[in-house]
Amino acid sequence: MNKAQLVELVLKNKKAGFESKAAAERAFDAVVDAIRVGVERDGNVQVNRFGTFSPHKARAGQGRETLNLTIQPGPITRKQG
Numbered sequence: 001m002n003k004a005q006l007v008e009l010v011l012k013n014k015k016a017g018f019e020s021k022a023a024a025e026r027a028f029d030a031v032v033d034a035i036r037v038g039v040e041r042d043g044n045v046q047v048n049r050f051g052t053f054s055p056h057k058a059r060a061g062q063g064r065e066t067l068n069l070t071i072q073p074g075p076i077t078r079k080q081g
Contacts, residue, residue: 003028 010016011024018024035053038045044054 007021007025007028010028011018011021016024016027018027035045035047039053039055044052046052
């Protein structure tokens, strides 16, 4: 699934209340940027029932300095009730 598909799912979620695709994309970008800042500052970000984001250095020889994020999925739990 790519970014456009994720934004489309956010837009279709009636609970989120986004009226436009641009608004849904801005919200998605804000969440991704917040995760990136958290990883850079704290070393990792853990989102309950979603996963843990941690830094991953790109292999040498790629010609650029980048920060790649590795996602470690969290346990899948069912809501009770």
